[in-house]
Amino acid sequence: MAVPILWLWSRMSISKLEVEVDRDRRRISQGGFVTTSVTIRSSSWFPKIWLEAEDTGSLPVSSSGRVFTVGAKGVYRWSYKTQLDRRGLYTLGPLQIRAADPFGFFSSIAEFGEPAEILVYPTPPDLPKFDIPSANLPGEGKIRTKTSQITPSVAGVRNYLPGDSYNRFHWPATARTGRLMVKEFDMDPSSAIWIVVDLHSSVNDLDGDDQIEDTIVMTAATLAKHFNKLNRSVGLISCGQQEAIIEPGRGNAHLSAMMQVLALARSTDVHSYVDVIDRESRRFDRHITFVGVTAGEDSEVLRKITEFRLRGGTAVLLSVLHPGTANIDSDFDSECVRSKIPRLLVHSVETIATDLTFDNKIRSRSVLNSRGD
Template structure:
C-alpha cells in the first residue's frame, strides 16, 4: 500500500465515523463509494501483475573487462485484458546494467527488448532477479511479484597483447634446447632475420625494419618443456591506489596477460596468489588452463595477510631448474628479492614485474628496492600508473634483455 492508500483508509474511517455519529445518509453513501474504490484498486493492482509470461535470455555467462554482456527480455500478456502501469525492475549487481522497463501491453500482446552492458569491472555478478510491479489508477496500491531468477555472470580481467615480453628461459632437463625455427609464437625470441614470403605479418619487428629499411621478422625459439609460474602479490598492506587505477587491478591485468601470453605459445603456466584464500593453480597448457586462471583472477581480491617473501619461502621449494618464475608485486619490502635470490641459487630463473606504488598514491620511493633487485641480479620490469602495459612490459624498453646476458 502506498502513502496515498493509507491516507485513503484514514479518510474512509473518518467518513464512516461521521456517518454513524450524525446519521447523515450522504456520508454513508460516500463511505460505500470510497470503500468500493479502495477494493477495486486493490484487486486491479494485483490482477495487473498476473497473466504475464516473462523470459530472460542471457546470451553469455562469461565476459571480460572491455567486452559487452548481452541479455534479451520477452514479456507476453496471456490474458485478454490490457496491462497498464507495469514496471519491470531488474536487480542485477552488474554495474551499469539497466534492464528495467515501464510497459503497457494490450490483451494477448508481446514485447521484447535487448540490453547491452559494457563490463568495466572484473568479478562475479548476478543478472537478476527481476520483479514486476503495478498500481491502480488512483495510486493507492502497488503489487509486486518476482518473475525471474538470478543468473551468474563471470567477468574476466582485461588482458593485453605482450609481443615484446621476454623472460629468461628455464634450464631444461633431459636434453638440449631446441633451436630450430618455430612455426608458432613462443615467448623466447631467438633473433631477427629478413622477411620471407609466408611469414605472418604480426611477426614483423618494426624497429629493425625501419633501421634496415627492409622487412625484418622475429625468430622464435622452441622451448616446450620450461614451466612458467606467475606469482601475484595479493597482500593487502603494499597495495596503493583506488578502483581501476590501483596496483591491485594493474597486477591482476598483468598476471592475466602474462598467463595468456605464454599459454598462447603452448607453454605450461601455473599461478600462485595468496589473497584471503590461497590460490595455487598447478601448471598446465591450453585454453582450459587459461579459463581456470582467468576465473580465479576474476574474483581474487588483495585482502591477503601473507607477505610475498613468505609466499616465496612457502611455495619456492616446488620449483626446479626447468622453471621460470614471474613475480608481480607493488611491495617495497626488500625481503622478497632476497627470497627470489635463494630460489635462483637452485637454478630457477626469475623475472620481476614491479608496480611503482608511489605513482598510484603518495608513498615511499622505490630506490632501495631497485638497489636490492640489482644486487640480486633479478631482471625487472617497472610499471607506473598510466603506463601502456604492452610498452611497459617490453624487454627493449626496460633493458631487461641486457641483464640476462652473462
C-alpha cells in the same frame, strides 16, 4: 469504495503473467556485453497497462528499465544489452515487474526468473616485445618426467590402459604389435613458468585502492595470455582472498582456468607474499622460471627469490608502481641489481603493453642470462 478498487487494480495488473528471461552468455571479457531477451505473455482478458520492468542484481552499473503495456491475451518482447567493464562475478536478475494504480496510491511487485551469475574475465593486451629465457636445463634441455597431459614432447609408447583417450593412440605401433598402443608424453620444463601474484593488502597498500589491485591482476593476466600464446607451460599462484594454485600447462582451457582465478582475485591481509613463496618453494626448482608480480618492495621477498636464483633458476620481478610514483631508482631497485634479479616497472593498466618490453623498463637486462654471483 475507490480505495479497494485501486488496490485491486495494482494486484491484478501483475497477475496472469508468464515471463521468460534469457541471457546469451554467462562468461565475458571486460568491456563485453550480455544480451538479455525478455518475453512476457498475458493470459488475462484485460490489458496490463503501465507496467515497469527492471533487472535486479549486483551489477556495478544500473540495469535497463522499461515501462510497457501488454494487451489482452497479448505478448510483449524486448531485448537489451548490459556492458560490464570490471572483472569479477556478478548476478543479473531476477526480473522485477512493478504495477501501480493510475494515481500511484498502491503498487505491487513480482519477480520472475532465476538470478544468473556472470563472470567477467580480465581483457589483457598483447605483448609484442616480451619474453624471458628458459631456466637452466641439463643435457638437451629436457628432463624425462612423465605427464598425463598431452604435450609436444612424445616420450614413447606403451600398452593401452582403460581411461586412455582416443587421441593418444599410436596407430603405427598398434598395427605393428597387434595390440592397442598409446603415446606417452614428457613434461617440457624448458618452458615451465610460475606467475606468482602478490595481493597482500598491507604490503601493497591496497586497502581501498582498486587501481593498484587491477593493475596487478591485469599484469598477471597479460603474462598468462602471452606465455600461453607462445606455447610455454605456465602456472599461476594467486595469494589473494581466495588462494589459488594452477599447475603449469598449455592450451585455451588452461588459460581460461587462470583467467577465472584472476577474475575473482581480491586483496587480503591473510596471505603474505613471502610466506606463500616460502611455502610453495618446493615448486620452484632450478628448471623453473619465477615471475613475481607485486606492488611491494620487500627485502625478505627479494631474498627468497635470490635464493631460488642461486639454485640455478631464472627469476624476474614485475613491480607495479603506486599512482604518482616517479620512475626513479630506489634502494630496492639497487638491491635487485645487486641480487641480479631483473626488475620491470608497471605504471598502470593502460601502460602494461609498453612497460613490459625489454626495450623499455627492464633493469640489468644482461642479468637474465647470468647464472653466477
